[in-house]
Amino acid sequence: MNPMNIYPHDTVVPFKNSTESKKKQVESMFDKIAFRYDFLNRFLSAGIDVGWRKKAIRELISLHPKNILDVATGTGDFAITSYEILKPEKITGIDISEGMLDIGRKKIAKSGLENSIELLRGDSEAILFPDNSFEAVTVAFGVRNFENLEQGLSEIKRVLKPGGKLIVLECTKPSLPVIKQLYHFYMKFITPKIGKIIAKNNAAYQYLNDSVLQFPEKESFIHILNQSGYRSSFYKTLTLGICTIYCAEK
Ligand SMILES: C[S@@+](CC[C@H](N)C(=O)[O-])C[C@H]1O[C@@H](n2cnc3c(N)ncnc32)[C@H](O)[C@@H]1O
Numbered sequence: 707m708n709p710m711n712i713y714p715h716d717t718v719v720p721f722k723n724s725t726e727s728k729k730k731q732v733e734s735m736f737d738k739i740a741f742r743y744d745f746l747n748r749f750l751s752a753g754i755d756v757g758w759r760k761k762a763i764r765e766l767i768s769l770h771p772k773n774i775l776d777v778a779t780g781t782g783d784f785a786i787t788s789y790e791i792l793k794p795e796k797i798t799g800i801d802i803s804e805g806m807l808d809i810g811r812k813k814i815a816k817s818g819l820e821n822s823i824e825l826l827r828g829d830s831e832a833i834l835f836p837d838n839s840f841e842a843v844t845v846a847f848g849v850r851n852f853e854n855l856e857q858g859l860s861e862i863k864r865v866l867k868p869g870g871k872l873i874v875l876e877c878t879k880p881s882l883p884v885i886k887q888l889y890h891f892y893m894k895f896i897t898p899k900i901g902k903i904i905a906k907n908n909a910a911y912q913y914l915n916d917s918v919l920q921f922p923e924k925e926s927f928i929h930i931l932n933q934s935g936y937r938s939s940f941y942k943t944l945t946l947g948i949c950t951i952y953c954a955e956k
Pocket of ligand 1: 729732733736777778779780781782783784800801802803806828829830831845846847848851852853
């Protein structure tokens, strides 16, 4: 564990007996499940994630960003939605998993968007672009997987232009009593079983549950954003609090 990282979430790793770093484990886990990732996303969220993505991207409409960086882009869904809503000049997606990127590149080619969306292998904790490069940065379901959250947020801030916006979409835990119990049952027992059957990998979907449980959310995540130097940070919860949009400015 990085001694600079004071939050306990980076102790949650996909493969509990592995001696590899969280980053290496996350990369190989996503490489393994990439072939079923999109299907499972739609299936496990009953398609609701599509609406969450659109709502999050709409937070950027008034900014009219020309250049957008989609961090932890995976199979490119957030980048594609972003292009459809915002029509920027260019979207660059970065991710550490080549398996996820391969699927994303095929989807982008199929949609004829190769000139507008480019996917590159890249680490959010050492972003391969100069300071002040993008008007907006987006991260959907990615920050929870960073090995060093603060390092990732500080790198994102570095590449944002002054006045630029960060949009984070992330899974959160509901707080309403009955919903809370149903949610925990679903995440603890149903999700890993479905992950095992469909993606042949229950560790990945067990990790989904464990990482959501431990990740700092809502006010705690806003506090981390502010500590990382962002301003005007706020959040909006979606669908009974099981997902949250965070917005912040450089
Ligand atoms: C749950 S997926 C989200 C993918 C996509 N953003 C979406 O909305 O479907 C998380 C992604 O984060 C990527 N990831 C994790 N740590 C990363 C890092 N340090 N830098 C870049 N990508 C990272 C993983 O490889 C994976 O593709």
